[in-house]
Amino acid sequence: MKRKVLVLASAMTFLSGAAMAQAKLVEKVTKQGSELVIPYEKYVLPNGLTLIIHEDHSDPVVHVDVTYHVGSAREEIGKSGFAHFFEHMLFQGSDNVADEQHFKTVTQAGGTLNGSTNRDRTNYYETVPSNQLEKMLWLESDRMGFFLDAVTQKKFEVQRSTVKNERGQNYDNVPYGLRFETINKNLYPYGHPYSWQTIGYVEDLNRVDVNDLKNFFLRWYGPNNAALTIGGDVKPADVVKLVEKYFGSIPAGPKVEPVKVPAAVLEGNRYVSYVDNYAKLPMFAVAYPTVPDFHKDKAALAALAQIIGQGRNSVLFQQFTKKQLALQAQAFSSLSELSGEFQVVLLPSPGKTLADMEKLYYAALDSFEKRGVTDEDIIKFKGGYESQLINGLQSVAGKASQLAQFQYLTGNPNQIGGQLAAYTSLTKEDVMAAYNKYIKGKGAVVLSIVPKGQEQIIAKADNYTIDTTHYVRPNYGYTGLKYVKGKDNFDRRKMPGNGPNPVVTVPKFxxxxxxxxxxxxxxxxxxxxxxxxxxxxxxxxxxxxxxxxxxxxxxxxxxxxxxxxxxxxxxxxxxxxxxxxxxxxxxxxxxxxxxxxxxxxxxxxxxxxxxxxxxxxxxxxxxxxxxxxxxxxxxxxxxxxxxxxxxxxxxxxxxxxxxxxxxxxxxxxxxxxxxxxxxxxxxxxxxxxxxxxxxxxxxxxxxxxxxxxxxxxxxxLPKKKIELPKVDATPAVSKTTVYMVDVPKSAQSEFRVGYTTPMKYDPTGDYYKAQLANYALGGNFNSRLNLNLREDKGWTYGASSYFTADKYSGTFEFSSGIRADATDSALYEVMKDVKNYLQNGPSDDEVSFMKSAIAQSDARKYETGFQKAAFIGRILDYNLPANYIEQQSKILKSMTKEQIKAVSNKYIQPQKMNVLLVGDKAKIMEGVKKLGYDVVELDVDGNKIDKKVF
Missing domain, CATH: 3.30.830.10 (Metalloenzyme, LuxS/M16 peptidase-like)
Structure with a gap:
């Protein structure tokens, strides 16, 4: 590896947008020989923003990642979930980016985007054709420096409802969904920022107001608490110039100090339990506190988890799964910035209590001690890690994300070689030492999750009460924060145009x-x-x-x-x-x-x-x-x-x-x-x-x-012809009927609306045209269905419609998880949106948006090995011509509003649909019946409960 550390690199900086916002080159890493390294240049702007650039011209795409060093670890008791809430809020527009325009702009540019929040950081990222880079920097800088005046009470309320739906869909409404929440609040001291989940608690979301959120933004979302990582088909000098222009004027936020919290110390086992209304089988889990990420024992703990509970050769598979004592038996090590956990999960076979599981678990540890760590264990662990590391570098997104992660965790993006060295130098003695230090004889949270009515099968009676008396609320410095906008010497209101169109090369095969x-x-x-x-x-x-x-x-x-x-x-x-x-x-x-x-x-x-x-x-x-x-x-x-x-x-x-x-x-x-x-x-x-x-x-x-x-x-192999049976025709739907499956106390209703179509897969026929036609209705984030149900009403975490097809059949389907108390209203809105779309067709803007989004996205289609395999595999599977992508492009360009309307009406028939609702009958039945549809009750296997039709 070749590294240059420069005090100042005036030749590499550019005056633009904001005067004197010159970035300083502090490090350049290049590849030497066969070493494993991700080459990059690292800069720091005067306002504290860190810029990391990875140049990679293998594909005409660029990945932009903005990582803010703020996650749930910057929150406090009573105000959980703020960082995750802001992940949602920062997609809701800023001074110069209208509501819903962020998603629309990236999608129309042929890109993909998202954001994520964990304990320690929040990141926002886009992968787009390389000619769209300037537009992405305009978007990201506008929400970093020009966000708060665009926050409205309505946006706040809609996104609060959306986050609640997300919690219901991913935590409250699924089996074992509260496992990590229960473990963490009993593992860490009261008030420790890892003692709650990033999603937060509903009661905290209910009490938060818009001013709380504004203060949270002012405290943590300044450029000095962020790293901007850009990877792909770019020239670093051009990138620096654009970043100085769009980010240079944004004032630095308050100084950010590292989070310091006491470690979790358990003097003995803490037994806790809860009843899970959705679980059909009990679960036994054990969680030990360990160490922060990048600790010297990181590799040893990862290897220990593999030996104890990952794969067929693991101790738990051999002792539990293979002997049919458990349906699932796993262990894993998870490390974060401040601490980590080593967890074991056992799903017992029927007839086994969780007390049985605990005894068998400790017996399995005894067998591990007798077995020890073998040379073979170490060799296979190293081989697997090397492969995982290399495969993670297939895309510019993978490389840029890795650099961003290293930066926020260590302040040094150049860690991949050191990580590989740490893993490949691991010894048997290291792994055994980690076991003795963190697992053997150590206290843990022992969690019993039991279905309703099976409370008697817990491992042991609960013996731990959370001590709330010693909590000292942190002073994060929210008092007196002021919102100051930067001053540019260019017109930020104008969205940048596109650069020269990149050359997209379909893989040669x-x-x-x-x-x-x-x-x-x-x-x-x-x-x-x-x-x-x-x-x-x-x-x-x-x-x-x-x-x-x-x-x-x-x-x-x-x-x-x-x-x-x-x-x-x-x-x-x-x-x-x-x-x-x-x-x-x-x-x-x-x-x-x-x-x-x-x-x-x-x-x-x-x-x-x-x-x-x-x-x-x-x-x-x-x-x-x-x-x-x-x-x-x-x-x-x-x-x-x-x-x-x-x-x-x-x-x-x-x-x-x-x-x-x-x-x-x-x-x-x-x-x-x-x-x-x-x-x-x-x-x-x-x-x-x-x-x-x-x-x-x-x-x-x-x-x-x-x-x-x-x-x-x-x-x-024998060379013989296999004749597949003929696939029967599917039954026609005579009229729209609602079918209901009762799941008592369900927080959401699962919607499935649609039917089978006569279409089979044809990438240059009606199937492709139907996909284009559905795009504005339910085929992207800014589609009518999603904007209505999620962004306008706040009833769901996401809603979409789509066509599917293969050689044998095709379907049209709308699907979503909808808040239970909005079930009837949501069904009305879905049908209304579909009927309006069929009656009036898409708007000129929707057609233009669809054509741009799909055409531009070609640059992202062939980047990874998996994408290339899917492309050529499809050609082989369906015997497609080599130029079928060109044929699709011609269809896309020539598609008119009238054609879209005709295709939509041909294959979307709201008067002849199956409507399935899976939810709490007691909450939703009366409202649904008022919509005028026949309602038929089914059991969980899809069988009619009786012949009564409401």
Whole structure:
């Protein structure tokens, strides 16, 4: 690595927008040889803003990340959730950016955007075509320096409602959703900023007012508490000039000191419990306090978590899952800026109490101590970490985000090489020392989560009461804060235009039909030294179309193909693959079984040998079959406790009918899984493994001439034609009917509205045109449905509509989780929006917006290996012409309002839709009935409760 530290670099600074806002180059890191490094230049502006630039011309895209060093760790008792609330508020416009314009501007530019909040930081980010950089800097600088005057009470109330919906959807309304909240408030001292979740408490959100939020912004969102990281197809000198122009005039905020809090100290186990109304099965969890991120023991704790509770070779898998004592058994280490936790989670098999789980858990730790840490443990851990690190650098977003994270946690973006060194120098002794220091004999929070009516099965009686008497409220300096805007010497009201359009290159690919009947497609990608390969053998879910009693067989078979082989146990294969930093997995789909390989280029040969072992030498054992069968049966019970999962399953049954293969989940049902035998698995392998019409997709650092000889083993497969059963036609919907599934006390109602369409996948026909037509209705954040239900009404965390299609069928669907008390009103609004759109069509502005957004987004379509694989895989799967993207572009350019209206009316018929509502009948039934629809009650399996129609 070559590093230059400069006191001043006047040759690299530019006078522009704000006079004298010159950025100082403080560091430049370049790559030397084969070292692992993300090259960058780092600057600091006079107002304290840190600027990090990573230059990468491999794709015509740029990623912009603004990270503010403020998360829930800057909050206090009674005022939780502020940082996350501000993540929402900062998308609501500023002095020169209108309400909803931020999302609209980025989307219209062909970009993608979001924000996220954790304990320690909030970040906002966009990935856009490289010609849109200046526009992104205008947007981000305007909300950093010109935000507060645009805050209104209405925006505040809508976003407060949206955050409450988010909490309901992700925490309160899902099984085990309060696990981390309960653990953290009992693990950390009262008032410790990690003792609450970033989402905050509803009661705190209820009491906060707009002035509280304004003070929070003034205190923490200044440029001196932020890092702007820009990566991609840029020239650093140009970037510096633009950043000085748009950010240079923004005044610095108050000085920000590091957060200092006492560590969590537990003298013994703290037993706590709660009743979960959504859980069907109990859960046992243990949480130990550990160390902050970048502590010297970070790698040792990560390795310890893997050895104890990650993967087939882990102690917990062997002691619990394989012995069928638990359906799930995991451990993980999670480190943040101020502290960390080591957690264990056990989901017991039926009949086991949580007291049983606790005894078995400590017995498993005893077995770990006897087993110790092996050389093999360390080798596979290092191989996996190296692969993970390298694969994370496929995109400019991945690289820029990594630099931003290093900066806010350490103040030094150049940490990736040091992290790799820390992990690759790890020893067995380091891991065992971490176990003795943080786990063995140490106090922990022991949490019992139990379904209603099973309170007696907790591990032990609660023995801990939170001490609230010693809390001293922090003085963060909110008094006397004043809002001062910067003064520019340019007109900030004018949105910047676009730079020159970037040249978008569709990946070049090669194709080869092999004598054994397999079809191969590949593209070379030398950005990182990896190879991704998939082999899909015809078959899959559709094979059971004429034998629905065994639906789910293909998925079960794929699971069994990941188990033991004749020459290796599944654990041995897992070890070998982890050592190689690679993976081989078998999965099932609608019409095929797929063998997926991800390998470091240097290890491709031994990985391909392990692929062949999986393909040719499966060993279908009774033990594995019984274990997977039991896990599947219990997983169906868990799914029935999740309203969203119930909605998806029942909606498919409504759309396709109860006796249609596509109306049954690819994993099957409780009844079909019970029907399966080990012989069924063996018969699937004997009857449906073939090279004829197999599809092979290859992306990575490998040439056609290198990989084709490595595929010669496919000739060992039988070359036989697999005929899939014909897919039945779907039932027509005669009139719109509401179907209701009762989930008592549900905070939200899951909406699924739509039906099957006659369209199948056709990227240059009606299917593509229908996607374009839906864009303004429900296909993007600024669509009519989302703006109405989320941004205007505040009833949901998000709402969308979409068309889907494959070779066999198509659907149109609206979906959302809606606040329970707004269910009837939301259904009325959905139907109103749909009917208005069909009657009047899109506006000129909506058509222009759609065309710009979709056309510009081409620059982002082919950046990563996964994106390239999806593109060429689609060409192979549907036998598409190589220029189909050009054909789509012509369709997009020529699409008119009248065409959009015609396509919409052809495929969206609100008078003939299935409307499914999964929620609390007691709260929503009366209101829904007043809308005038027939209402039919269903159970969680989609069966009519009776024939009564309301």
């Amino acid at each position: 090669w194709r080869k039909d092999l004598p054994n009947g397999a079809r191969v497609i590949g593209t070379e990608n030398t950005e990182i030294p990896t190879v991704t390969l998939s082999i899909t053998v015809p078959g899959g879910h559709l094979l059971q179309a004429n034998n629905l009693s065994k639906a789910g067989l293909a998925s079960f078979f794929a699971n069994m193909m990941n188990e033991d082989t004749k020459n290796y146990t599944a654990e041995q294969i897992s070890v070998e693959l982890q050592k190689l930093g690679s993976s081989v997995n078998v999965s099932s789909g609608t019409d095929g079984i797929t063998f997926s390989v991800q390998a470091l280029k240097k290890n491709i040969d031994p990985v391909m040998a392990l692929l062949q072992e999986r393909l040719f030498n499966p060993k279908f054992t009774e033990d594995a079959f019984n274990r997977i069968k039991k896990q599947r049966l219990e997983s169906f019970k868990l799914a029935k406790s999740q309203p969203a999962a119930v909605a998806d399953a029942v909606f498919a049954k409504l759309n396709y009918g109860p006796n249609h293969i596509l109306g049954i989940d690819e994993d099957g049902t409780e009844e079909t899984i019970k029907n399966m035998t080990l012989k069924d698995i063996e018969n699937y392998y004997n009857n449906y493994m073939t090279s004829q019409d197999a599809k092979v997709v290859i992306v990575g650092d490998i040439k056609e001439a290198e990989i084709l000889p490595k595929l010669a083993f496919l000739s060992k």
